[in-house]
Amino acid sequence: MLIATWNVNSLKVRLPQVLSWLAQWQPSILGVQELKQTNDAVDVAALRASGYEVLINGQKTYNGVALIYDPALGAPTNIITDIPGFEDPQRRVIAATFGTLRVINLYVVNGESTTSDKFIYKQRWLDALTRWIEVEQSQHPNLVLMGDFNIAPTDADVHDPAAFKGQVLCTDIERNHFAQWLTMGMIDTLRYFEPENACYTWWDYRAAGFRRDRGLRIDHILVSEALRPRLLHAEVDREARGWERPSDHAPVRLLFGAD
């Protein structure tokens, strides 16, 4: 079973690439972020023609997330489009249960800078998320948590740690949340299979970031401990980042075995 996450930076612009990627990799589930589209604007027919169904939590201009899935998984249940109890006009969450698998797809707040009001919002958002993960873990042994987290968990996930020291995406406040999820028993699957090497998932459009490999690892797939025996492989799809008119993020893939 293949699961993947991809911040597409406009599903309108990137739909042809998403369709091509689906045909190439045939994932069971693809979580996408930054649709920048309302639910009505998403070309569901094109996805269906490619053999996929989709759950959308869209928003005009900003944010928006979706779960694109193989209908052979059956009808998803317990669909959630908000962190329960957390008021948020921004569309950043889509979660659903597929059989025995609980999947949460997130577009975490960027935060802009540590002195921005958006960073306060990010902290409130992460506080609510951490509380919610505890609840989801208690209800769903087989939990997958994926998306654009806008957190580089350690200095090994940053091309220039000195330049990013204390900056947004790299603060102790953000990293402590990520560390807390690991303490709670979630597994950082990319690091599980790639303990040493850098494996960036995002490169700034500016300053030829990708060509110079000046990246950050901010897109993640975390799974609960119960799924550890089934883990087979995780990797970053750098090829898609090198396509014509790419998203600034690469897809991240996780392969795992059947029950």
Next chain:
DNA sequence: ATGGTCGCTTAGCGA
């Protein structure tokens, strides 16, 4: 070189 590029909406914002 202390900037740079995208996407959205149409001058400026968000990333």
